[in-house]
Amino acid sequence: MQSKELLIMANQHAYTLTMPLTEDLRTASLVPPTPGGNHAHWVVGHLLFSEGRFQQIMKGGENPFEELQSYFRGQSTPRSDGSGYRAYGDLLSSLQSQHQTVISLLQTLTEDELDRPSQGCPPGFEPFFGTWRHVFLMRSMHWMIHRGQLADCRRAAGREPLLA
Secondary structure, rough: HHHHHHHHHHHHHHHHHHHHHHHHHHHHOOOOOOOOOOOHHHHHHHHHHHHHHHHHHHHHOOOOHHHHHHHOOOOOOOOOOOOOOOOOOHHHHHHHHHHHHHHHHHHHHHHHHHEOOOOOOOOOOOHOOOOHHHHHHHHHHHHHHHHHHHHHHHHOOOOOOOOO
């Protein structure tokens, strides 16, 4: 098996395991997992902003979701009332569409093309984002990190774990 196949599988599994939680939390999108924690509305917005950031790291240029930065960048503070946020359903729909775009791109790449140097890698982050292969790996891990937060949001909302 080539690493490309593993990257496709990892990114598809991360999506498939995360999306049911985001869908279930439509009716509880502002319930934080802990006081001040990352509620589902923030997580979905953050994942979408990050999708653009990953694209920016790989190809250089601008983040196509830059307008989300002030609300959803890393280290931003979730707003408990969601004020100023785009509608949860709109963010979720954009995230689903962006995921399909990423998978379509990944499917077209060769093993050699995955070793392209990232054009917008922040200095010092080369082990994580230095090549396109690195970015696709980190993307799948990023989704799974936030999947855990979504599972905690569901628990805080009084919901039983979803069966896999």
